[in-house]
Amino acid sequence: MRDGFLLDPEVVHLNHGSFGACPVAVFEEYQALQRELEAGPTDFFTRKVARWFWGGAEQPGRLAEARGRLAAFVGARAEDLVFVPNATSGLNAVIRSLTLAPGDEILTTGHEYGAITRTWEFVGANLVMCKPDELAARIGPRTQAVFVSHITSPTALLFPVEEICSAAREAGALSIMDGAHAPGQIPLDLGALGADIYAGNCHKWLCAPKGAGFLWARPEHQGWIEPLVVSWGYREGADFAERHGWSGTRDPAAYLTVPKAIEVHATFDLERARALADEAERRLGELGYPRVEGVPAPFMRAVELPPGNPDELWARLYEEFRIEAPVYDWAGRRLLRVSIGPYNDASDVDGLVSALRELL
Ligand SMILES: Cc1ncc(COP(=O)(O)O)c(C=O)c1O
Incomplete structure (x- = not known):
């Protein structure tokens, strides 16, 4: 599925929630329309x-x-x-x-x-x-x-x-x-x-x-x-x-x-994305980072990390591990949000878990 998107294969993209990501087929239609306009x-x-x-x-x-x-x-x-x-x-x-x-x-x-x-x-x-x-x-x-x-x-x-x-x-x-x-x-x-x-x-x-x-x-x-x-x-x-x-x-x-x-969108395996979000939540929970209480969104989970500098962790995840997952302060709690797009797989969650093991 990752091939169907334009995302940089060197980056583990676990932040679909912020700006989405456009499948190749959709982006081609978009560019064709732009060319038609300019013609x-x-x-x-x-x-x-x-x-x-x-x-x-x-x-x-x-x-x-x-x-x-x-x-x-x-x-x-x-x-x-x-x-x-x-x-x-x-x-x-x-x-x-x-x-x-x-x-x-x-x-x-x-x-x-x-x-x-x-x-x-x-x-x-x-x-x-x-x-x-x-x-x-x-x-x-x-x-x-x-x-x-x-x-x-x-x-x-x-x-x-x-x-x-x-x-x-x-x-x-x-x-x-x-x-x-x-x-x-x-x-x-x-x-x-x-x-x-x-x-x-x-x-x-x-x-x-x-x-x-x-x-x-x-x-x-x-x-x-x-x-x-x-x-x-x-x-x-x-x-x-x-x-x-x-x-x-x-x-x-x-x-x-x-x-x-x-x-x-109708071709995406949404059940698979949801199961992977559940799996990410479970693995992060095992590390001692519980999900924020409430009914979770299907493909997005926010977990609480131990207190510390959110910006520094966010930067290190990207700079040292090429993982995109936002870390921020919310109501005095340090949260990490994981989004699962149609292109993510278990290896992305593995990567995040092992990076957090090293960094925290
Ligand atoms: C809950 C919520 N509202 C509004 C927005 C703003 O979206 P946009 O920047 O596309 O206007 C966002 C963006 O992440 C959001 O999460």
């Missing part, structure tokens, strides 16, 4: 991607087709989903469009991705942190929104977002879900999940080229979520897709490659 930029942008002429209503083209395929994959209606470059952009659009009154609270956990916490801080949100299992009970009259990751980045846990969204709905609070790690790692049915707003990435576990994410919103929220960039789609009568669709000239090839990524 006829005007034709590509004004007739193929979508049919549009400056300022007029847009007619669907290949972008809408790709959007439809992604929507079907995540259990959504195509009209409720738009492509965005990444989960950060999608969540920025939402967070920066919210009107927050003094006293409003955003209920969240300490397991969230730091960049998005910064976005909340940027808009001056009053973030109230609580433990994941206390979320539902902590929703109160001041809670304007509940914000959590479906699969958490630092702790690699799967959160019960259906329950959280339903508790938010009952209390009249918005539910905004960060699904950066979900598409391709767990099956998604956004229509049934119960969230108000959901942002996801295709370039992580779906293995699309970098720069392919999506924003999904229930119809009643589509009107107030402003695009991060205002452009031609911002016209009277434009729907969610059109308003967020064109943000100036940029390469749409990553979006258009998503259907191919979905097709190739």
Whole structure:
């Protein structure tokens, strides 16, 4: 399987979770689209991607087709989903469009991705942190929104977002879900999940080229979520897709490659990846490094190492052993996160275990 990816064979890549990795077949489609664009930029942008002429209503083209395929994959209606470059952009659009009154609270956990916490801080949100299992009970009259990751980045846990969204709905609070790690790692049915707003990435576990994410919103929220960039789609009568669709000239090839990524993803042996993640967790546990408590993500595990300098260990793993696995401080604990991509095998886990034996 490793041959089907472009990864450097000299490096043990146990960090799929951060930036994904693109299979050769997907990357070839991506580059073919880029070449097609360069062979006829005007034709590509004004007739193929979508049919549009400056300022007029847009007619669907290949972008809408790709959007439809992604929507079907995540259990959504195509009209409720738009492509965005990444989960950060999608969540920025939402967070920066919210009107927050003094006293409003955003209920969240300490397991969230730091960049998005910064976005909340940027808009001056009053973030109230609580433990994941206390979320539902902590929703109160001041809670304007509940914000959590479906699969958490630092702790690699799967959160019960259906329950959280339903508790938010009952209390009249918005539910905004960060699904950066979900598409391709767990099956998604956004229509049934119960969230108000959901942002996801295709370039992580779906293995699309970098720069392919999506924003999904229930119809009643589509009107107030402003695009991060205002452009031609911002016209009277434009729907969610059109308003967020064109943000100036940029390469749409990553979006258009998503259907191919979905097709190739269907060939991955996901059971094998899950078993290898279980095995990595077991072997690290034997070394005395327990997994962070909670329900683990299928292909990603975070384990606690003895106290020490995380940056130094992370650097030594790479410099001395050519192993990519992030080590970082989380809530005063030194954690190591192992991600299992479709290309990893038992020898990668062996390598990590023996490197840690030497280094710790
Ligand atoms: C939980 C979570 N949210 C958001 C992001 C941001 O993803 P991106 O950089 O693709 O926007 C990440 C990236 O790792 C993440 O783990």
